[in-house]
Amino acid sequence: MTHGDMTVQEITKVQELIYTTRVEDVMATDVIIVDPSMTVADVRALMKEKHISGAPVAENRKIVGIVTMTDIIRAMEEGMLYEPVTTAMTTQVKTVLKDSVVAEVANSLGIKGFSRLPVVDHDGMLVGIVTTGTLIKSLLRQMDRSFQKNEAEKLHTYRASHIFQDIVSDDTSLLLRFVVDDKDFSNAGKASSMIKRALQRLVVNPQIVRRVAVAVYEAEMNLVIHTDVGGEILVDIRKDKLSISAVDHGPGIKDLKQVLQPGYSTAPEWIRDMGFGAGMGLANIKRVSDMMKLISEPGGGTRLDLVFNLDHSQ
Amino acid sequence: MKLRELTEVLKADILVENHGPDEDIPLGGAADLMSDVLAFGAAGMALLTGLTNPQVVRTAEMAGINVIVLVRDKNAPPETIELARELEITLIRTSYTMYEACGRLFSAGLPGLGVVKIRNDSW
Ligand SMILES: Nc1ncnc2c1ncn2[C@@H]1O[C@H](COP(=O)(O)OP(=O)(O)OP(=O)(O)O)[C@@H](O)[C@H]1O
Ligand SMILES: [Mg+2]
Numbered sequence: 346m347t348h349g350d351m352t353v354q355e356i357t358k359v360q361e362l363i364y365t366t367r368v369e370d371v372m373a374t375d376v377i378i379v380d381p382s383m384t385v386a387d388v389r390a391l392m393k394e395k396h397i398s399g400a401p402v403a404e405n406r407k408i409v410g411i412v413t414m415t416d417i418i419r420a421m422e423e424g425m426l427y428e429p430v431t432t433a434m435t436t437q438v439k440t441v442l443k444d445s446v447v448a449e450v451a452n453s454l455g456i457k458g459f460s461r462l463p464v465v466d467h468d469g470m471l472v473g474i475v476t477t478g479t480l481i482k483s484l485l486r487q488m489d490r491s492f493q494k495n496e497a498e499k500l501h502t503y504r505a506s507h508i509f510q511d512i513v514s515d516d517t518s519l520l521l522r523f524v525v526d527d528k529d530f531s532n533a534g535k536a537s538s539m540i541k542r543a544l545q546r547l548v549v550n551p552q553i554v555r556r557v558a559v560a561v562y563e564a565e566m567n568l569v570i571h572t573d574v575g576g577e578i579l580v581d582i583r584k585d586k587l588s589i590s591a592v593d594h595g596p597g598i599k600d601l602k603q604v605l606q607p608g609y610s611t612a613p614e615w616i617r618d619m620g621f622g623a624g625m626g627l628a629n630i631k632r633v634s635d636m637m638k639l640i641s642e643p644g645g646g647t648r649l650d651l652v653f654n655l656d657h658s659q
Numbered sequence: 660m661k662l663r664e665l666t667e668v669l670k671a672d673i674l675v676e677n678h679g680p681d682e683d684i685p686l687g688g689a690a691d692l693m694s695d696v697l698a699f700g701a702a703g704m705a706l707l708t709g710l711t712n713p714q715v716v717r718t719a720e721m722a723g724i725n726v727i728v729l730v731r732d733k734n735a736p737p738e739t740i741e742l743a744r745e746l747e748i749t750l751i752r753t754s755y756t757m758y759e760a761c762g763r764l765f766s767a768g769l770p771g772l773g774v775v776k777i778r779n780d781s782w
Contacts, residue, residue, distance in 0.1 A: 360679060361678075365676050446676070530712075538721075541721065555722075555723055558721040620691055620692055620712070620715065623692040623693075623695065
């Protein structure tokens with residue numbers, strides 16, 4: 346990344362980062378602390394040795410002041426070199442909470458002209474320090490990380506989107522298979538999530554991706570909620586169309602006409618408490634898909650077949 | 660409405676922050692039924708809900724929703740927080756009830772979807 350000519354996108358990334366990054370993730374934790382018992386001369390020696398131009402004065406991590414090179418010079422001019430540092434330091438210390446966002450610090454450092462800000466926890470204890478230097482370094486590091494993540498995703502997308510050009514046959518198709526467990530709510534939706542990601546990488550039209558995501562998620566949740574052994578989801582991706590099947594082995598459906606009625610649901614109370622069981626799932630699937638077929642027999646299994654046309658003209 | 664104004668109007672805390680205060684929120688919606696979110700949720704919509712389970716985040720992902728507001732000062736369980744982080748969804752909490760949270764946002768100028776219809780005879 347060249348810093349001389351940042352693109353608009355990269356500038357937005359900086360803005361985003363300063364509002365989403367917490368101070369504790371950018372602060373330096375190895376703070377050089379001045380003890381209140383030290384003299385002005387001690388502090389001058391310490392600053393020289395550590396190459397710093399200021400430090401918080403704290404006793405057992407409780408901040409009592411902050412001392413800078415300016416304070417030291419003034420104390421020397423006033424002949425107070427061997428007085429305790431507490432007589433020379435600034436007692437009004439501007440601090441920042443460790444979980445506040447970086448934007449807050451950027452404001453104090455940049456506009457109000459502070460060169461360092463001690464970072465405290467909720468008990469007011471010193472936990473770190475931020476300076477313009479630490480801030481810029483860590484923002485650049487994070488920008489680089491998200492830049493790399495972006496590039497990696499672009500590469501995945503590039504590779505995947507060329508699959509139908511790169512692999513030639515009379516009829517190429519990509520088959521994805523996902524196993525869905527019944528009543529496993531901690532994994533419910535993962536298959537749909539992966540299918541959505543796959544279609545994005547294949548550069549399918551976003552409108553279509555959204556419709557597929559809605560349908561396949563409703564179908565996945567039906568497998569989780571209404572079956573007693575789970576089931577599987579099969580996605581067959583071709584150049585011009587997408588076929589999806591959600592298949593299970595029980596308990597089956599007695600009255601197909603009834604379950605297709607919007608608002609009909611057999612979901613128990615505890616499922617309704619989770620926000621499911623409105624009886625709208627199949628209606629939603631029907632609405633967003635180009636073709637839907639539901640086959641079932643009581644005691645046997647259920648099979649839901651969906652087709653989406655992929656419009657490549659867009 | 661900007662995300663900043665939305666959090667101010669709701670006196671809300673941000674639980675998981677994945678969008679800056681200048682993020683544009685074009686419209687709002689409220690639902691406690693996931694199928695409603697999937698049927699009426701529009702991309703970019705702020706979703707107000709009384710539910711806190713991880714499925715809310717999953718549903719938002721599928722519907723293309725980036726901002727979820729938990730009403731009535733409900734605390735989100737760690738799984739929900741974690742999933743929101745992973746899926747880059749912003750999670751906000753307000754102490755107002757669903758009714759009041761919606762009312763405040765609407766009168767502050769955040770529009771809804773208008774009249775929506777799902778035909779009963781679509782079979
Ligand atoms: N795979 C399945 N096996 C057995 N029964 C099913 C299956 N899928 C759906 N059903 C039956 O069809 C009914 C309607 O399903 P639909 O998805 O429309 O609504 P829901 O799942 O009850 O509620 P919602 O989807 O709104 O959360 C279900 O309540 C259930 O009785
Ligand atoms: Mg359903």
